Amino acid sequence: MTYLELINDVLIRLRETTVATNNATTYSTLIGKFVNDAKRQVEDAFSWNVLGQNITLTTVANTYSYSLTGAGQKFQVMDAINTTSNVGMQNISFVQMNRFQNLVPVATGIPEYYAFDGVDSNGDTKVSLYSRPDNVYTIIFSLTIPQATLASDATSILVPDFLVAQNAYARALVERGEDGGLSSSEAYQLYKSMLSDYIALEGTRYPENQEFVAI
Numbered sequence: 001m002t003y004l005e006l007i008n009d010v011l012i013r014l015r016e017t018t019v020a021t022n023n024a025t026t027y028s029t030l031i032g033k034f035v036n037d038a039k040r041q042v043e044d045a046f047s048w049n050v051l052g053q054n055i056t057l058t059t060v061a062n063t064y065s066y067s068l069t070g071a072g073q074k075f076q077v078m079d080a081i082n083t084t085s086n087v088g089m090q091n092i093s094f095v096q097m098n099r100f101q102n103l104v105p106v107a108t109g110i111p112e113y114y115a116f117d118g119v120d121s122n123g124d125t126k127v128s129l130y131s132r133p134d135n136v137y138t139i140i141f142s143l144t145i146p147q148a149t150l151a152s153d154a155t156s157i158l159v160p161d162f163l164v165a166q167n168a169y170a171r172a173l174v175e176r177g178e179d180g181g182l183s184s185s186e187a188y189q190l191y192k193s194m195l196s197d198y199i200a201l202e203g204t205r206y207p208e209n210q211e212f213v214a215i
Helices: 003-013 026-045 094-102 161-176 184-203
Strands: 052-058 065-067 076-082 113-119 125-130 138-144
Touching: 003 026, 003 161, 026 161, 026 184, 094 113, 094 125, 161 184
Parallel strands: none
Antiparallel strands: 052 138, 065 125, 076 138, 113 125
């Protein structure tokens, strides 16, 4: 569904008149807010495959800090690999990386470790690499990145649209109060059941979601 279709889907559930654009009325604008709130909650519930993106870094010799352009600050790392050297990158703590980069001697060579360290002026997360690159290397980060806030009528939502619609509907019922239909608590319980079922279904396709490692 598009952003506008989601808003109208919720309006229909509420027995309200549909609109031609998301901000046609104050109420449709409010429903649009609920749709975006619902989208964020659904995105946070699982590492949805549809949100997967690869961000590629190309290193420069003796430069160890890089921005993950387009990643923002709210993402999940699925994997990170140095394809130039056929090395799987290992995530280490900030403390370890800070000591690697500031206590002498500082090693240069093939990057094998990474740690996140702050954000750049665009709000994208920065990552530090170690060993400090001694040459040009290609580092690929496989991330799950939430979709940007919906604003345009024609923007299609990435996560399951029926989950977002049900969640937004429950939020709208809380705001409006009971009106003889489903109660807000019933609508939200239905959303949680639907979400659980869909996560269970998607999880069957990815073995990493079925593994539990003792720590």
